Amino acid sequence: MATEVDDKPGSEPAEKLMAATISQDAGFLLAKLHAGGSVLNNHALAAFDLKERSYSVLALANSELEPTQREMAEFLSLDPSQIVALIDELEQRGLVIRAPGKLDRRAKIVSSTPEGAAVFRRAEAAARDAESAALAGLSATEIATLKGLLRKALWGPAA
């Protein structure tokens, strides 16, 4: 296997359609850049048997914020039932654990195991590389500006 012959990363197919008015639409630009980045991201994360979704859950579990499943669902813009499936898989692999919330025993706090933390550290590095590839056309300051604007659009100046 692994006949990676015709993989030309830099050959753009002469995007003539970028002159269309929709190329001025923020929603379209966000979707297209995210689509391209997802391919790189998922490819990089596949080495750890992760996808973007499971990676983001693992990332939240590795924070010190003690997130509940519902908070994860809301933050990741996912249905709570999808969080269940994602955590089920990560838990079976021994990467995260569910613990009942101390104040609210209905809620379940998802936290990372040491194994999960180890996988996350390496996956995070791979994800960073993938992001760099996806944003290769921008300088470091431009990337910082872009992220700052995205955060401000999402959460306001307090972000």
Added chain:
Amino acid sequence: MATEVDDKPGSEPAEKLMAATISQDAGFLLAKLHAGGSVLNNHALAAFDLKERSYSVLALANSELEPTQREMAEFLSLDPSQIVALIDELEQRGLVIRAPGKLDRRAKIVSSTPEGAAVFRRAEAAARDAESAALAGLSATEIATLKGLLRKALWGPAA
């Protein structure tokens, strides 16, 4: 009194998780902002029986670029078979038509009918309003900067 007051558009649920490291990830920020914008966008486009996908196809058909289905698929990051379904529906509604390419009779050029153009004009205005709502946290210059950076990331300085 005040029984119908369960729709609070501006009440953010105290996004404590935005302190997680994943909030620095460009892919995550792009996905989240796009997710939020899609809700507004699809809601606005529903008035014209359109979704983001069919709207973007209609937009390309309304350009003067004479796009083929394959070009649409590539530009919209969709599988060619999905373009078929989208155009089938728009064509049945009389909004677009397929015409064989002049140079290449395999290809089919998708263009808008006058009815399609009329729908598109109104839908475009609605989509613009939805975008303004999604980016309400940014100033006009910030929005311009954001779009410019997204275009540069996608297509380089030539965009």
Added chain:
DNA sequence: AATAAATCGTTGACTTTTTCAACTATCCAT
């Protein structure tokens, strides 16, 4: 010119993702 190889649109099968309505257990307000 003849043949082979590649491309465009299309179809259909298949998998994955999304959406949504229940249900149990627990919390909260009266």
Added chain:
DNA sequence: ATGGATAGTTGAAAAAGTCAACGATTTATT
């Protein structure tokens, strides 16, 4: 203590994405 809300879970249904094949046409090779 009772009723109503909320967190997580399950399962079903709808939508979207993936992929391999096929006919028609174009392009490349001989």
